[in-house]
Amino acid sequence: MAQVAALSNRVNVARAVAAGLSASLVGIGLSRFAYTPLIPALVAAGWFSPADAAYLGAANLAGYLGGALAARHLAARISARRTMRIMLASAVLAFFACAAPFSFAWFFVWRFISGFAGGAVMVLPATMVLPHVPPARRGLASGVIFAGVGLGIAASGTLVPPLLRWGLVETWCALGILALALTIAAWNGFPDAAAQPAAHSSPRVERRAAPTLKALYLEYALNAVGLVPHMVFLVDFVARGLGHGLDAGARCWVLFGLGATVGPVLAGHLADRIGFGPALRLALLVQAGAIALIAVSSTAVALGLSSLIVGAFVPGIVPLVLGRTQALASPDDDARQAAWSTATTAFAVGQAGAAYAMSFLFAHGGSHVLLFGIGAAALVLALIVDVAVGGLRPQSRRTAQPASSGVDAG
Known part of the structure; x- marks a missing residue:
């Protein structure tokens, strides 16, 4: 100490x-x-x-x-x-x-x-x-x-x-x-x-943490898939798909950027209050709803709200997943850095793969609504994965962290 x-x-x-x-x-x-x-x-x-x-x-x-x-x-x-x-x-x-x-x-x-x-x-x-x-x-x-x-x-x-x-x-x-x-x-x-x-955790904790880390990597990759429709197609959807014009598309992009500016700070503050695990699950649920909203409603309020919320989570999901990896990995610095590197790689693969796949679908007749529907489904699947592995959270790690640490096992 x-x-x-x-x-x-x-x-x-x-x-x-x-x-x-x-x-x-x-x-x-x-x-x-x-x-x-x-x-x-x-x-x-x-x-x-x-x-x-x-x-x-x-x-x-x-x-x-x-x-x-x-x-x-x-x-x-x-x-x-x-x-x-x-x-x-x-x-x-x-x-x-x-x-x-x-x-x-x-x-x-x-x-x-x-x-x-x-x-x-x-x-x-x-x-x-x-x-x-x-x-x-x-x-x-x-x-x-x-x-x-x-x-x-x-x-x-x-x-x-x-x-x-x-x-x-x-x-x-x-x-x-x-x-x-x-x-x-x-x-x-x-x-x-x-x-x-550097510190070392027990082999028992390591074996129990491994499945939850693998699940987290999958969740982060699915989150990347869910964000792609807004990141790539939002302006085009509003401007051409809905026929609202470039000015309306630009306004949605501004809201997207405003959300992105404050999103990570608000997400990190929320995690300090309720823990990274609960904050991550809440983030997955809110993202799924915001992406689904733009697929079912084309009102100005729906478009603006969806743009603002999803924009907030483009960078806002990062501190939440970072906190989860630090909680689930071994407590030595190298293991935590390795876990975060793997999570970042999973996000990059999900993002690039989804961008190419959705571009292919769109070029071959797929609608904007279909792409946003796929994005929402990816977030729902990520939430299901997180809930499904909830019983595998390492109890010893949860009790080892004080409640105020902000790095809970959730």
Whole structure:
């Protein structure tokens, strides 16, 4: 305990959390979501065809999966702090590289690199920072870290359109300058080491935790499937599918971004109050209802409410699943980081697979309503899985955690 206290005293927790927020804003919020409003401009300027622009978006998702898989191995080789610096620098460089329209291959490589950095950013910062945060505040802290994702979504709808009036090259460079400033702010904020010394749980607990972790990975992948219709098809559904026009679609995207900005903080605060397990089950239920709502009602209220709620959970589900992995994995830092890396990979696979599958369905006559119905069904299935494995929760882990820790076994 003295060792933990000494390590924690050497870490500026607020600065570490702020560094994590900056990292998620650069690596995911800007690197992924700022590309979406750039697509029409890239096509209109003749840089790429619509199909090529879509494939470049897929390159970022592929890179995200690679980064999630490689993050722990890189951190083990060169340290987590150095890995984070390299990833953030790579994301910044990718923005400036994309300002030069050399070729499709050039862009593909740099979009892949930016996605790779995003995958590593999703895995490493929280597991570096949270051990230094008091247990009763870890939900809120993780929510703040991943609020950068929501801020990036909000920025994509507010900063990019006016920047495009200057031109594409200027827009890419301006985004690069913003990412560089955030990277400089985060550069020295990450802690060198985790505050908690490695510990080992009993083999009995390990055997009982394994099924619940596997179920959690499946739930997280299904959650990714459920989010894809809103992330990919929301604006098109409102604008063309319902015939409400681009302005109505843009308003829904703004609400989506507003929800994403506050979602992780609210979700993390809720988890601190009721525990990560109950909060996760509530999140699955609310998401399923919000996605189903847009499939059965096209009123302005239904569209706005669905956009706001689902937008909140795009980044908001992250701190909840992170808290669950930390509760169910072995209490040593490496096992917890491994569990979170696997969960992030499961989400990336579910997201990429659903995006391609739903695009195929849509291209071959599938309706928007069908896609939103599939999304809602995926969330219902995730909730069923979570409830079904409820009896397998490791009791010893539940009693080992104080009620106020915010990291319950649920």
